[in-house]
Amino acid sequence: MKIAIAGAGYVGLTSAVCFCELGHRVSLIEIDPGRLGDLQAGHSPIFEPGVPELLLAHRQSGALTVTDSLQAAVDGAGALFVCVGTPPRASGAPDLTALRHLIGQIGQVELSPDLVVVLKSTVPPGTNRWARSALGLPNPVVSNPEFLREGTAIADFFQPDRIIVGGPDHEALLRVAGLYAPIEAPLLLTDWEEAELIKYATNGFLALKISYANEIASLAEAIGADGLQILTGLGLDHRVGPAFLKPGPGYGGSCLPKDLAALRWKARQQGVRLELLPAAERVNQRQRERLIDRLRAELGGLAGTRIAVWGLAFKAGTDDLRGAASATVIPALLQEGAEVRAHDFAALTAFEQLCPPEQCSGLRLTQKPLEALHEADALLLLTEWPAYAEIPPEAIQQAMRGDLVLDARNLLDGVAVRKVGLRYRGIGRGR
Ligand code: UDX
DSSP states (O other): OEEEEEOOSHHHHHHHHHHHHTTOEEEEEOOOHHHHHHHHTTOOSSOOTTHHHHHHHHHHHSSEEEESOHHHHHTTOSEEEEOOOOOBOTTSOBOOHHHHHHHHHHTTSOOOTTOEEEEOSOOOTTHHHHHHHHHTSSSOEEEOOOOOOTTSHHHHHHSOSOEEEEOSOHHHHHHHHHTTTTOOOOEEEEOHHHHHHHHHHHHHHHHHHHHHHHHHHHHHHHHTOOHHHHHHHHHTSTTTOSTTOOOOSOOOSSSHHHHHHHHHHHHHHTTOOOSHHHHHHHHHHHHHHHHHHHHHHHHTOOTTOEEEEEOOSSSTTOOOOTTOTHHHHHHHHHHTTOEEEEEOSSOHHHHHHHSOTTTOTTEEEOSSHHHHHTTOSEEEEOSOOGGGGGSOHHHHHHHOSSOEEEETTOOSOHHHHHHTTOEEEOSSOOO
């Protein structure tokens, strides 16, 4: 089938190339001229493993066309996927400006009556219902939330834990579900609001789980126990499961923080008092502060020190800084008079835009991990790029002036690091 997709961000572009892999023809709509040009040339505007290759392949095969014309994209299409961004406002409310504009445009073009409008963007409960009435057309509207993680989006598309399709038109639900064939996954057909809230409920729970892991790790640290062993034991309970129990610098990304804020906003709007999600957010913020407190305590103060930071992206496998620990920790270190040298394998350019020299004097970004270590009093590891664990502890020790290694991802081999005379501190690793 021909599928139209509006919005070529992480979700839209990944979905476009993956639907092509499933044998569909896709017309991807991008209104930004710069991104449109890149996409037409087969250059991926996003850093997502596997997407650049699939984009180029399907541009060359002709399965994927890119256009700025909604009409051209929907002509002959059986479905139009809405994948525009819904970024958070200060209140936590998702900004639906782009979505509203697109729904208005859809109402103006010629649509085949059996084309299904599919909302894949993460939207507050009630948005699909609003879209159906705002469209003023007989076309069915279906909610089909995505659960793609940055860095593993393609794998998550082809091996989903479930496919959720929501709306009142059962035949339309089955048509949308059929687009994913032959992917084998549990299929849940719901109404609109259920599908919309499943997305938020999932991300809210993942954030809760991470914050819970971080709290248990803090307690383990205080009693000198190994938090990783405790969390492994917890995860072996089939009612808990091992995933998302890794303690770290606190969750980041474009979704978990945004979706928690949206859930809280929606609950306030509905007069429902939420206790757990605000706590998860407080624990998350505190996790960053604890890293700075640890450095200050171990170094006897931060002013005049030099801190090496390995990892800027919110997690390994992406160049995305949204919600990243580095975005709060590095400015705080600079604020206290520390000098920072930072490295990342993908997010250096993005961080330079976030923290330009005129705003972040005292920060130097380095192309190589060891350059960041030069004469450093401490190393703070924030992003679990596997290559950091390949660097010999001797090289770390020789490059540094001091001996403190604060590994916020428990990525490095603490025994090997201690063996070369460095003070290794993990997260939740006891004394
Ligand atoms: C998340 C959801 O997983 C995905 O389903 C949704 O569609 C988009 O939001 P993403 O933000 O890409 O995906 O990354 P994810 O892998 O979920 O990690 C989110 C944050 O939690 C990262 O900062 C990560 O480092 C952190 N995390 C994750 C932990 O601190 N501990 C863990 O055990 C897992």
